[in-house]
Amino acid sequence: MDNLHTEINRRPYIRRTEKELSEEAVAMWKKHLERDDSRIVDLFSGQLRSSLHCSVCSHYSNTFDVFCDLSLPIPKRSSAGEVSLRECLDLFSQEEKLDKENSPMCERCNRRTECTKRLSIQRFPQVIVIHLNRFTTARWSISKSTVYVSFPLTNLDLGHYGPADCGPVLYDLYAICNHAGTVNMGHYTACCSDDDGWCFYNDSSVTPVSENQLQTNQAYVLFYQRSNSAATVRK
Ligand SMILES: [Zn+2]
Known part of the structure; x- marks a missing residue:
């Protein structure tokens, strides 16, 4: 019955506009600040958007979650080359196919369906904490990746992973x-x-270090400070 209903549903599916979604995100953020509001939130908290697209009924649903760090997967390479931070970000925000067992309920079909999921940054924090996920858990063991991940010291542009017009x-x-x-x-x-x-x-030791010694294959968590437009701290 669910399937038949979905196929002949008289209500057309209307995709919400970007403006409506960004208003919803702002409302969710305000709600968050009603409960959680500190200097830490001012500096480190951002908002992540998860967009789900149902493969059966084409319904789009969006959820907004507060984050304090981005945990990025490191792309697997067959040869022991290096990867860039951008490649990790691309993998993080890449559309992912979820099968029925791993997907959430579709709001419209009212059941689990195959869907695609995409993560993007809805609200950028003042300080973005980027965790390079070097540790992967297999069934019986944990392993560490020691691949060299290159990252820029200045002008890391994350606009590509934000709202369309940011x-x-x-x-x-x-x-x-x-x-x-x-x-x-x-x-x-x-x-x-x-x-x-x-x-x-x-x-207990503190020694000066030059810029060209900063990038090593031990880099694990990166702390970046916003350098343009600080006006988004509290809106
Ligand atoms: Zn659906």
Whole structure:
């Protein structure tokens, strides 16, 4: 009956406009601030949009979730080459096919259907924390990827992953958290920039470091600060 109804439904499906969706996102954000409002939210919180497209009835549904970091997959390479941060971002925002078992309920079909899912950034935070997901869990084990991921120190443009008309959204790197070692035994260090340049923090030792030493295959979490238009902190 569900299938028959879907096929002969008299109500046409109307896709909501970008303007309606962005109004909904703003309303959701305001609701979030009613419960959670701190300096941390001002600086680090953004909004992620998940768009689902049902393959049966073509219904689009959108959900908005607050995020404090982006966890990016690292593309798998057959040869041990390097990948770029952009390739990780592309993989993160790439349309993904979900089969029935893994998809949420379609609002219109009222059942689980095959669908496609796409993630994008609806609201950009002042500071974006990018987690390079080096650890992958297989059935019985966890493994660590030590692939070299290149990333820009300045002018990382995330506009491509935002709303259609958002234009360039630029970020500059100000800190890196590194993970050395293996799954079982690791050690964290950090690189942070201040007015005098970059420093390397390793337990109790702090040493100056040059820009060309920042990119290593141990880079694990990247901290980028918005460099253009700060007007979006609280709207
Ligand atoms: Zn559907």
